[in-house]
Amino acid sequence: xxxxxxxxxxxxxxxxxxxxxxxxxxxxxxxxxxxxxxxxxxxxxxxxxxxxxxxxxxxxxxxxxxxxxxxxxxxxxxxxxxxxxxxxxxxxxxxxxxxxxxxxxxxxxxxxxxxxxxxxxxxxxxxxxxxxxxxxxxxxxxxxxxxxxxxxxxxxxxxxxxxxxxxxxxxxxxxxxxxxxxxxxxxxxxxxxxxxxxxxxxxxxxxxxxxxxxxxxxxxxxxxxxxxxxxxxxxxxxxxxxxxxxxxxxxxxxxxxxxxxxxxxxxxxxxxxxxxxxxxxxxxxxxxxxxxxxxxxxxxxxxxxxxxxxxxxxxxxxxxxxxxxxxxxxxxxxxxxxxxxxxxxxxxxxxxxxxxxxxxxxxxxxxxxxxxxxxxxxxxxxxxxxxxxxxxxxxxxxxxxxxxxxxxxxxxxxxxxxxxxxxxxxxxxxxxxxxxxxxxxxxxxxxxxxxxxxxxxxx
Numbered sequence: 001x002x003x004x005x006x007x008x009x010x011x012x013x014x015x016x017x018x019x020x021x022x023x024x025x026x027x028x029x030x031x032x033x034x035x036x037x038x039x040x041x042x043x044x045x046x047x048x049x050x051x052x053x054x055x056x057x058x059x060x061x062x063x064x065x066x067x068x069x070x071x072x073x074x075x076x077x078x079x080x081x082x083x084x085x086x087x088x089x090x091x092x093x094x095x096x097x098x099x100x101x102x103x104x105x106x107x108x109x110x111x112x113x114x115x116x117x118x119x120x121x122x123x124x125x126x127x128x129x130x131x132x133x134x135x136x137x138x139x140x141x142x143x144x145x146x147x148x149x150x151x152x153x154x155x156x157x158x159x160x161x162x163x164x165x166x167x168x169x170x171x172x173x174x175x176x177x178x179x180x181x182x183x184x185x186x187x188x189x190x191x192x193x194x195x196x197x198x199x200x201x202x203x204x205x206x207x208x209x210x211x212x213x214x215x216x217x218x219x220x221x222x223x224x225x226x227x228x229x230x231x232x233x234x235x236x237x238x239x240x241x242x243x244x245x246x247x248x249x250x251x252x253x254x255x256x257x258x259x260x261x262x263x264x265x266x267x268x269x270x271x272x273x274x275x276x277x278x279x280x281x282x283x284x285x286x287x288x289x290x291x292x293x294x295x296x297x298x299x300x301x302x303x304x305x306x307x308x309x310x311x312x313x314x315x316x317x318x319x320x321x322x323x324x325x326x327x328x329x330x331x332x333x334x335x336x337x338x339x340x341x342x343x344x345x346x347x348x349x350x351x352x353x354x355x356x357x358x359x360x361x362x363x364x365x366x367x368x369x370x371x372x373x374x375x376x377x378x379x380x381x382x383x384x385x386x387x388x389x390x391x392x393x394x395x396x397x398x399x400x401x402x403x404x405x406x407x408x409x410x411x412x413x414x415x416x417x418x419x420x421x422x423x424x425x426x427x428x429x430x431x432x433x434x435x436x437x438x439x440x441x442x443x444x445x446x447x448x449x450x451x452x453x454x455x456x457x458x459x
Contacts, residue, residue, distance in 0.1 A: 001056075002029075002452050005139070005148040005165075007037045007158050008047070009062075011294055011314075011325035012177050013151040018051070019332055020223035025445025027056065032452065035143055037062050037161070039324070042317045046326070060139055067156050071131050074123070075156055078186040080107070081123060083115035084209055085387040086184040093377055117211040120187055127189050128167070133160040140164055147451050150192070151175040154185045162190045171451045175444070179351060179432060180388040182206055191216065194451065196444055198222045199434040201391055218447055221440030222433055227336045228358045229438030234337050242334075243309050249286040250415065252276075253338060255347035258295035262348070262380035266301055267370035271404065272346065273307060280408045282415055290338065290352075294325045311338065344414045346407070349383035353398050357429040358436070360422055362414035363398045364407065397421060397428030 004026060008014050017023055018036075026032060033056040038044050044059050051057060067075045079087075091107055135157070148165040150158040153174045165172045172192035176182055179198060182205040191210075196218050197203050203219060206212045233239075240247045254272055256265035269289060276285050286309060291297050293314030302310060313331040317324040339345075339355055344362040347353060353363045367381050376382060383389060384400070392398060399421065401407045413420060429436065435443070 002032050002146045003143050004032060004034050004448070004452070005037065005143070005145045005161070006034055007150045007152065007155075007161065008043070009037065009039045009155060009157060010152055011327070014047075014326045015332070016175065016177050016223050017149075017151060018047070019327065019329060020226060021439070021441030022223055022445045022448070025442050026448060029449055029452070032449070033057065035060060035139070035145070037139075039064065040317065043324075043326075046315065046317070058143075062135065062157060064157070065135060067133075071133060071156075074127055074131060074189060077123060078189050080110045081115050081120050081187040082185070082209055083111050084183045084205070085385075085390070086180070087111070089385045089387075090184065093382070115187075115209075120211045123187075124190055128163060131163065133163065136161045136164045140168060140170075145170055147171045147173060147448060148192075149173045149175070149448055151177045153188050153190075153192070154181055159189045162192055165192075166190060171454060173448055173451060176202055176206070179354070180386060182210065183387045188212070194218050194447070196220045196447065199432055201388070201431060205388075219434055220444040220447065221435030221437075223441040223444055224332065225355070225358060225433055226438045226441050227332050228339065228355065229436060230336075233340045234333075236341060239337050239341050243288060243311070243338075245286045245288065245309050246284075249284045250282075250343040251286050251288050251338075251341060252281065252411070253288045253290055253342045253345045253347075255290045255345060255350060255352050256292070256295075257348040257350065257380040257383075258292045259297065260295065261378070261383070263374050263378040264369050264371045264380050266305075268366060268380075269305065269308070271370050272407075273305065275404070275408060277307075281411045285415075288338065288342065290335075293327050293331070343418065344411065346411075348380045349386065349389045353392065354428065354432045357397050357425040358433060360418075360425055360429075362410075362418055362421065363425065364410050364414070365393075365398050365400050366407070367400045368403050392428060392432065395428040395431060396424035397426075 006017060008018065026034060035058045037060050041061055044061050048059060053059060091104065148161060148170055150162060152158050153162060162172055173194045173196065174192040175196045182202050187210050191212055195206065195212060195216055198221060200219060203217045206217060207214055245251060254269060272287060275281060276287055288309045288311060290311045313327055315326045339359045339361060342361060344364065345356045346364045346366065348366055353365065356363045367384060369381060399410050401410050
């Protein structure tokens with residue numbers, strides 16, 4: 001029986017792998033077993049209760065162990081070696097937070113000097129040959145894996161697993177699990193045999209900024225978007241009943257950025273609510289507030305605003321916002337239903353803009369503040385400066401509004417004529433999804449299964 005290691009250390013990995021046809025396609029192979037690596041006992045109990053444990057599925061809990069010594073040094077160097085428009089932007093943001101001129105300018109100089117292919121290659125050679133970590137060694141001895149599949153290679157634990165795999169000559173696969181990480185995070189410390197990406201935009205970023213050969217990159221599409229292309233959706237009556245919205249009303253979805261990034265979310269919601277109450281958006285309009293699945297919300301704030309409908313998805317495994325969350329199959333389907341039945345969406349710089357484009361629903365992004373004197377790092381409108389989002393905006397499929405009057409005008413125009421900007425939204429969906437056949441999970445799963453049939457790589 002062949003063995004595949006799969007890391008599920010964060011919520012987006014679970015959403016992309018366990019909640020899609022990736023895992024289903026892999027498990028169709030009767031001679032394959034899967035070992036899932038989790039970060040804590042809470043996740044173990046949660047996933048075991050849903051997916052079971054037995055002859056073909058196993059779990060291993062690997063707590064966070066902070067890198068030390070040379071490993072810790074390399075962890076910091078990887079940020080110096082990526083130079084994109086987003087990293088420049090984030091360096092400025094960090095300076096605004098800390099106010100250290102020396103750190104800011106030293107970082108800029110080091111980035112200009114060393115973010116080059118020669119130094120990236122040297123960095124990876126030294127990392128592979130001189131960094132030591134025994135964290136995963138017992139698991140490799142225990143299970144003898146044939147393929148190792150990691151869905152967040154920017155994480156230090158997954159880098160350690162990749163290093164162990166490469167040294168042992170085991171086939172490796174990495175998934176770039178978000179549309180912004182390749183341009184916003186750091187260089188990949190090590191490179192697997194195959195890197196799976198959502199689209200050609202990410203592929204070009206990896207080639208240009210991470211010094212990764214094109215032949216190592218496989219475009220698979222966005223696996224969790226498969227739900228968007230898989231009708232039927234729940235009936236209109238059933239959806240409105242579940243959302244607690246009157247059937248006679250059109251739905252505007254407001255998606256806040258979240259408590260970690262914004263100090264203006266509730267103020268903006270109050271502004272939208274006031275405009276709706278005054279009839280500025282027309283008659284019979286309901287506002288549905290969709291909370292990000294990885295965000296914690298003070299429910300007292302929700303209680304203060306009973307006039308809105310709310311969707312608060314996600315299972316959270318810790319008391320802080322971050323990566324330790326999950327969404328159920330039902331919640332992912334409900335997101336598709338929401339996008340299908342809404343009339344338009346109002347949000348900030350968010351991937352939900354792309355979700356909306358898949359359904360050809362008008363997208364309004366807010367580029368102004370209600371509350372004044374917000375610290376730069378807490379402003380929800382600063383993220384339009386990121387490279388990946390500029391790429392999305394350049395399609396014309398997202399309308400950026402600069403003030404309240406612009407918001408009112410755009411909402412009314414889109415409600416009266418939803419086809420406005422439809423061609424541009426189609427371009428946005430095409431560029432970011434690449435495949436729109438509802439088979440991305442199956443496609444990626446088959447690619448991983450094919451690697452099982454190949455011989456072990458040469459060490």
